[in-house]
Amino acid sequence: MNAETGIGASVLRKEDARFITGKGQYTDDISMFGQTHCVFVRSPHARAKINSISTERAMAIDGVIRVFTGDELVADGIGDLPCGWVVNSKDGSPMISPPHPPIATTLVNYVGEPYAFVVAESLQAARDGAEAVEADFEVLEAVIDMATASSSDQIHENAPNNQAYDWELGEKDATDAAFDKADHITTLDITNNRLIPNAIEPRAALGSYDAASGMYTLYTTSQNPHVERVVLALFVNVAPEANLRVISPDVGGGFGSKIFVYAEETAVIWASAKIGRPIKWRADRSESFLSDAHGRDHVTKAELALTSDGEMLGLRVKTIANMGAYLSTFSSSVPTYLYGTLLAGQYKTPAIYVETQAVFTNTAPVDAYRGAGRPEATYVVERIVETAARELNMDPVELRRKNFIPPDAFPYQTPVALEYDTGNYAASMSLALELADSDGYAARKAASEANGKMRGRGYSCYIEACGIAPSQLVISLGAGVGLFESAEVRVDVSGSVTVMTGSHSHGQGHETTFAQLVSDRLGIPFESVNVIHGDTGRSDYGLGTYGSRSIAVGGSAIDKAMDKIIAKGKKIAAHMFETTEDQVEFAEGQFSFAGSNEPKPFAEIAGAAYIPAVYPLDELEPGLSEKAFYDPKNFTYPAGSYVCEVEIDPSTGVSRIEKFVAVDDFGNVINPMIVEGQVHGGLAQGIGQALLEHGIYDADGNLSTGSYMDYTMPRAADLPDFDVDMTSTPCTHNPLGVKGCGEAGAIGSPAAVINAITDALGVKDVPMPATPHTVWETIQQGA
Amino acid sequence: MKVNLTVNGSQHAVDVADNALLSDVLRETLGLTGTHVGCDTSQCGACTVHLNGRSVKSCTVLAGQADGGDVATIEGIANGDDLHPMQVAFRANHALQCGFCTPGMIMSAIDLVESSDAPLNAEQVREGLEGNFCRCTGYHNIVKAVLDAQANM
Numbered sequence: 001m002n003a004e005t006g007i008g009a010s011v012l013r014k015e016d017a018r019f020i021t022g023k024g025q026y027t028d029d030i031s032m033f034g035q036t037h038c039v040f041v042r043s044p045h046a047r048a049k050i051n052s053i054s055t056e057r058a059m060a061i062d063g064v065i066r067v068f069t070g071d072e073l074v075a076d077g078i079g080d081l082p083c084g085w086v087v088n089s090k091d092g093s094p095m096i097s098p099p100h101p102p103i104a105t106t107l108v109n110y111v112g113e114p115y116a117f118v119v120a121e122s123l124q125a126a127r128d129g130a131e132a133v134e135a136d137f138e139v140l141e142a143v144i145d146m147a148t149a150s151s152s153d154q155i156h157e158n159a160p161n162n163q164a165y166d167w168e169l170g171e172k173d174a175t176d177a178a179f180d181k182a183d184h185i186t187t188l189d190i191t192n193n194r195l196i197p198n199a200i201e202p203r204a205a206l207g208s209y210d211a212a213s214g215m216y217t218l219y220t221t222s223q224n225p226h227v228e229r230v231v232l233a234l235f236v237n238v239a240p241e242a243n244l245r246v247i248s249p250d251v252g253g254g255f256g257s258k259i260f261v262y263a264e265e266t267a268v269i270w271a272s273a274k275i276g277r278p279i280k281w282r283a284d285r286s287e288s289f290l291s292d293a294h295g296r297d298h299v300t301k302a303e304l305a306l307t308s309d310g311e312m313l314g315l316r317v318k319t320i321a322n323m324g325a326y327l328s329t330f331s332s333s334v335p336t337y338l339y340g341t342l343l344a345g346q347y348k349t350p351a352i353y354v355e356t357q358a359v360f361t362n363t364a365p366v367d368a369y370r371g372a373g374r375p376e377a378t379y380v381v382e383r384i385v386e387t388a389a390r391e392l393n394m395d396p397v398e399l400r401r402k403n404f405i406p407p408d409a410f411p412y413q414t415p416v417a418l419e420y421d422t423g424n425y426a427a428s429m430s431l432a433l434e435l436a437d438s439d440g441y442a443a444r445k446a447a448s449e450a451n452g453k454m455r456g457r458g459y460s461c462y463i464e465a466c467g468i469a470p471s472q473l474v475i476s477l478g479a480g481v482g483l484f485e486s487a488e489v490r491v492d493v494s495g496s497v498t499v500m501t502g503s504h505s506h507g508q509g510h511e512t513t514f515a516q517l518v519s520d521r522l523g524i525p526f527e528s529v530n531v532i533h534g535d536t537g538r539s540d541y542g543l544g545t546y547g548s549r550s551i552a553v554g555g556s557a558i559d560k561a562m563d564k565i566i567a568k569g570k571k572i573a574a575h576m577f578e579t580t581e582d583q584v585e586f587a588e589g590q591f592s593f594a595g596s597n598e599p600k601p602f603a604e605i606a607g608a609a610y611i612p613a614v615y616p617l618d619e620l621e622p623g624l625s626e627k628a629f630y631d632p633k634n635f636t637y638p639a640g641s642y643v644c645e646v647e648i649d650p651s652t653g654v655s656r657i658e659k660f661v662a663v664d665d666f667g668n669v670i671n672p673m674i675v676e677g678q679v680h681g682g683l684a685q686g687i688g689q690a691l692l693e694h695g696i697y698d699a700d701g702n703l704s705t706g707s708y709m710d711y712t713m714p715r716a717a718d719l720p721d722f723d724v725d726m727t728s729t730p731c732t733h734n735p736l737g738v739k740g741c742g743e744a745g746a747i748g749s750p751a752a753v754i755n756a757i758t759d760a761l762g763v764k765d766v767p768m769p770a771t772p773h774t775v776w777e778t779i780q781q782g783a
Numbered sequence: 784m785k786v787n788l789t790v791n792g793s794q795h796a797v798d799v800a801d802n803a804l805l806s807d808v809l810r811e812t813l814g815l816t817g818t819h820v821g822c823d824t825s826q827c828g829a830c831t832v833h834l835n836g837r838s839v840k841s842c843t844v845l846a847g848q849a850d851g852g853d854v855a856t857i858e859g860i861a862n863g864d865d866l867h868p869m870q871v872a873f874r875a876n877h878a879l880q881c882g883f884c885t886p887g888m889i890m891s892a893i894d895l896v897e898s899s900d901a902p903l904n905a906e907q908v909r910e911g912l913e914g915n916f917c918r919c920t921g922y923h924n925i926v927k928a929v930l931d932a933q934a935n936m
Binding site (some may be wrong): 013015016017018020021022024025026028029092094199200202250251252253255273282284286387446451506507508535568671673674676677678680681682683685692706709713715716719721722723745750 | 785800802810815816817818819820821822823826827829846856857858861866870873874875876877878879880881882883884885886889906907908909912913915916918919920922923924925926
């Protein structure tokens with residue numbers, strides 16, 4: 001391997017060349033001949049009946065081409081936006097998924113829900129047209145508070161008690177028995193605050209229809225263009241799948257919010273055929289706040305049963321999850337299979353029982369946001385473990401160490417369905433303590449106190465499950481899609497390589513990481529590998545990028561395709577060496593045979609494959625291009641130890657993070673620079689959740705935090721430098737030994753921050769976000 | 784209205800609506816799509832360009848206000864194939880991920896460094912970039928990049 005560009009090297013990114021020069025191509029940067037512009041007309045009410053919609057005034061505005069309402073989509077056979085994962089309630093009944101027309105027809109159920117859209121010659125005309133659309137609403141009582149949603153007015157005709165499902169996992173009786181024999185029970189009532197994802201690139205779509213060929217082309221800001229295509233074709237009936245090409249060009253961040261199939265791109269691609277011209281839409285930021293799927297939003301009661309010396313015996317968790325007004329694309333899986341299954345954390349707690357009641361409210365739909373269920377699970381486990389240690393007067397580090405699943409216990413079957421393949425939690429903890437200068441903490445605390453400040457320290461030891469799989473398991477649990485990944489490795493005549501992947505990069509640097517994989521394995525220059533993604537017209541059906549799955553699933557698919565390339569290369573080489581393929585070795589970019597001292601470089605075999613002079617074509621096809629679909633055998637299980645140290649100014653309530661140490665075990669790492677960057681970004685979002693960010697609706701269902709003036713995004717000065725390091729226990733079941741790193745920071749960090757703040761203040765809980773006001777009030781209440 | 788602009792050294796006379804924003808003219812009229820629009824309240828900074836040598840949020844400047852002005856965008860800061868030291872430092876320090884905030888961040892950072900009398904420290908860089916959001920990097924590597932570039936500017 002090449003030490004500068006191979007696996008494990010911090011290669012600078014290929015994609016940066018265009019991003020630092022302004023040559024990136026994001027959806028809104030693309031324009032088409034004859035393009036029109038689109039603006040959505042959105043509900044000002046959280047819940048209302050639509051009595052009538054009047055479009056005449058809008059149509060009269062100069063430049064307005066058409067005004068569409070939901071009825072026209074319905075009349076044309078356009079279906080509801082589906083939720084792709086059916087979760088069953090305790091009684092075995094399937095979840096209730098209310099009808100979700102892309103453009104509302106008879107009812108609106110959250111502020112910002114679109115009920116019409118205007119297509120015009122210019123954006124200004126479309127905006128003017130949207131303002132002129134008039135609707136007669138009968139305003140209904142809105143249901144906003146999830147805790148009382150089940151006893152409030154019924155939002156959807158088919159959803160009594162505003163309940164989507166009432167789910168459980170684990171053994172209730174065994175868990176109750178564990179509590180019966182406990183010496184100590186720690187209880188915690190906590191909330192996981194609603195977050196608004198806020199990728200800096202707003203969602204956008206550019207749809208066009210070519211009547212001559214019957215082809216639809218949709219450029220859109222999607223993390224998974226193939227999923228977008230199959231949903232629009234099969235469920236929403238926009239176009240036959242073969243006639244629909246979905247392209248996600250450069251995408252400016254997603255964090256989950258661009259996984260889902262939304263109303264806007266549905267409307268744009270459908271209407272482009274109606275008017276016979278391309279239509280472009282780009283969200284204003286205020287639209288993003290209202291209509292991007294939000295994240296988190298749980299209320300939880302957790303109980304932990306322990307012996308008097310800190311052995312964890314059982315965990316009981318009851319959660320209400322706010323789904324918003326409709327079930328978004330993968331929303332149902334988030335507070336269930338991505339949450340309850342993670343409640344064992346890093347611990348050998350023998351009995352766990354979790355119940356999740358998913359409720360509807362008149363708020364924007366809630367779905368996966370960076371971590372998706374796993375941050376919520378980690379927050380529950382790591383807050384209650386720390387609280388238990390304090391109640392038992394134990395060092396929280398010692399309590400954790402006592403309960404860690406030991407390295408020799410893997411594979412380890414948890415009581416909540418997962419089988420962890422590998423890990424060494426104590427090793428990460430030891431390194432984190434060393435980096436955090438644990439020994440110097442007492443002196444730092446004394447120094448803070450001498451300055452009139454309060455200092456606290458908190459820990460968080462998270463477990464994550466990435467690369468959701470195997471397909472047959474998740475399909476048996478209700479998933480409507482397989483969760484494999486596709487790859488095609490296409491060797492050129494000269495020996496350079498083009499890789500087509502079903503994964504998608506929206507900041508993760510796949511063009512670099514995947515090129516490293518290929519360059520390393522095939523022994524060809526890094527510069528000779530070109531990675532293509534994000535286009536259903538070019539790559540095979542794949543599932544895209546979310547859940548930190550790309551390297552573990554997409555990377556493994558590429559590796560599998562390379563197995564086939566090397567196998568075929570050996571056959572060709574065998575003919576050149578006049579031997580049999582089992583006598584041919586491949587290493588360091590050379591095919592060799594013990595009976596010859598002239599090894600054949602990879603490029604020579606590539607040339608021979610396409611200029612097929614040396615091998616019989618009735619035995620071996622010409623060419624060197626192979627495809628693979630990789631379906632994982634299990635999830636991967638990244639884990640880590642985080643330490644946060646805060647200093648609080650009691651006169652202002654401002655919490656300043658003085659130190660943040662993150663030690664993660666991602667197994668093998670392809671590009672440490674990129675991986676560390678992923679951790680930094682995750683930490684920023686987790687710290688943002690803990691200290692700053694909160695999506696708030698008022699009692700009438702208006703989004704109070706609907707702009708950057710109100711929703712507190714972390715700015716540079718809000719965040720500390722991060723101390724990031726890694727340990728490694730390679731994944732045992734994928735060919736690369738990799739685990740995935742995209743979400744770890746967001747999963748592990750909120751509990752570390754709040755544990756530090758509650759330590760500093762000497763209180764049991766401070767709700768997230770721990771704003772200066774909240775912290776100051778907490779101090780006043782204790783004073 | 785007619786507006787005369789020098790953009791990245793080229794002169795343009797453009798006919799724009801009275802309410803056209805500088806960001807609209809750069810993106811839609813001149814095709815300079817490296818300048819991005821990420822919000823509608825002048826908070827995110829993705830649209831930052833230089834107007835007469837100082838950084839401005841181009842979504843907050845009417846095209847008419849820029850009449851006669853000299854505008855530099857992300858497309859115009861390299862000297863031919865020689866990238867600006869800030870561009871080099873952003874790549875070398877992995878100070879970008881999705882790349883969407885990057886043009887505005889680089890334009891702000893250049894002005895921050897150029898308009899400072901003394902070398903900046905990390906805290907000053909963090910405060911100086913408060914007008915630019917990045918959702919990917921946690922700013923850690925952006926701060927490193929700006930400090931790195933400063934030494935070469």
